Amino acid sequence: MAVSEGGLLWLYAVARDSVPVEVTGIGDAPVRAVHAAGLCAFVSTAPAGLSDAGALQARLEDAEWVARTAVEHHRVVAALASAAPVVPAGLATVCRDEARITATLVRHAAGLTGALDRVTGRTEWGVKGYVRGGPAPVPETRAGGAGTAYLERRRAELSARDRRHDEAARDADAAHAELARRADGAHRHAPQDRRLTGEPEAMVLNGAYLVPDERAAAFAAAVDALAARYPTITLRLTGPWPPYSFVPALGAEPSDPDRVPGDAPVHAGGPA
CATH class of the missing domain: 3.30.70 (Alpha-Beta Plaits)
Incomplete structure (x- = not known):
């Protein structure tokens, strides 16, 4: 399902199954699950105004926006991690639609499953x-x-x-x-x-x-x-x-022609 009004999907974390926790995303957007390959990605519609790669890049150059959004991103990741093992996504990891998220889960299923095994407990x-x-x-x-x-x-x-x-x-x-x-x-x-x-x-x-x-x-x-x-x-x-420092980066492959800024994650909220 493509994002309505040409927006982007904001990725928070990946888990094995649906995490039994209710949490709202950035800007109070509903967080929903995308399932594929025995994994579950948690996403919401990206913040208002982020309709394309150019808009996202402009926001990433705004230090105040980045700091504020990092806190909100971490809030969601921490809530998910409190309920089950997760692979957190870095700040501003976005995809154009659910089909791309599904493809990422399938392509990296082995690595993500291994990472989840490593951080469990x-x-x-x-x-x-x-x-x-x-x-x-x-x-x-x-x-x-x-x-x-x-x-x-x-x-x-x-x-x-x-x-x-x-x-x-x-x-x-x-x-x-x-x-x-x-x-x-x-x-x-x-x-x-x-x-x-x-x-x-x-x-x-x-x-x-x-x-x-x-x-x-x-x-x-x-x-x-x-x-x-x-x-x-x-x-x-x-x-x-959450195990920000010990999981693979979630995002598009560098060679992906549809890659947008933010597909290469920046850690948010963690110890760095």
């Missing part, structure tokens, strides 16, 4: 690590006037900050290795800029970990223990999240 947790701040040493003032003293003090502050960052980075590597051993899967995302984190200190760890549900409490305790072991870093546990 497991949840993604994020751990973010930041350089733990501290005062920089201030050298004694030497002869030569206030200007010389200021330059020496500034050099000392910068040197101390660099050393603190390097030590924190090494400890973050060790913490990540330990957490990865405690998980069934681990992925290290690129550190986020301070403008995104809102933190005064630099991020040195942005890890995602696929943890069996029965070991979630032990994993959280391990994060606390590592924070105490490594005084150079501040560790923060985030989650639980």
